Amino acid sequence: MNALHLRKGATRHSAYDLRNPLGDRQETHTLAVLVDNEAGVLARVIGLFSGRGYNIESLTVAETDHEGHRSRITIVTTGTPAVIEQIKAQLGRLVPVHEVHDLTVEGPSVQRELALIKVAGAGEKRVEAMRMAEVFRARIVDTTLESFVFEITGAPDKVDTFVALMRPLGLVDIARTGVAAITRGA
Structure with a gap:
């Protein structure tokens, strides 16, 4: 350490910039x-x-x-x-x-994922789950007196948000396909 308490190469202003040019960020x-x-x-x-x-x-x-x-x-x-x-x-x-x-570097891309989400509940929780599904444009693909199976397609963030909202409403199980992606444009 020098008098200014800076390590050599610790800043981009240093004459001896020793930082990794590709960075350490994930x-x-x-x-x-x-x-x-x-x-x-x-x-x-x-x-x-x-x-x-x-x-x-x-x-x-x-x-x-x-x-x-x-x-x-x-x-x-x-x-x-x-x-x-x-x-x-x-x-x-x-x-x-x-x-x-x-695809992350080559420019804008479209990413989609399909998920099947089973939610069990009765009464107000059941009604609230149906309301949330409508907001997220999730389809009901199976229903019984005790549970629903929702199908949702969209960006992974949308699926994550829907799953998080279903947890307190009786989330039972999730099946996700993984991301399918393609570049936009010509």
Whole structure:
């Protein structure tokens, strides 16, 4: 420590700026990976994440080109900018991977998720759950005298908010599909 009690390189005003230019902040990124639709490809992609200790927050996979036998894997992951760049580079080196797109960086994108939410309740709580579902445009896909199953589609934040509002009203179970995302525009 010097007389001003500053560490060397601790600020951007320092002549010896030693801070990491990519930063240490955690960022959430949505990656779209186009792969061959063959046995073991998903295991190799997931193995890349688990072998390096990276977390996957959401994962969706579906065949998108039947004739070309290609699938699209949409992965939502969190890490520092350096970790995200490393993930993209390592994904690009896998043999069955054709393209890796970081939808978070490439511009505006549309992200949607589907959730089925079971809520049990009677009386006023039941009525309130129906009112909330109407506000969030959630559909009732199953009902009994004791419970409802709501279907809600939207941005992950919308689904999170709806789930949080259903907890005090008798939330029983949740099934979520994970994020499906695509870039906007041409």
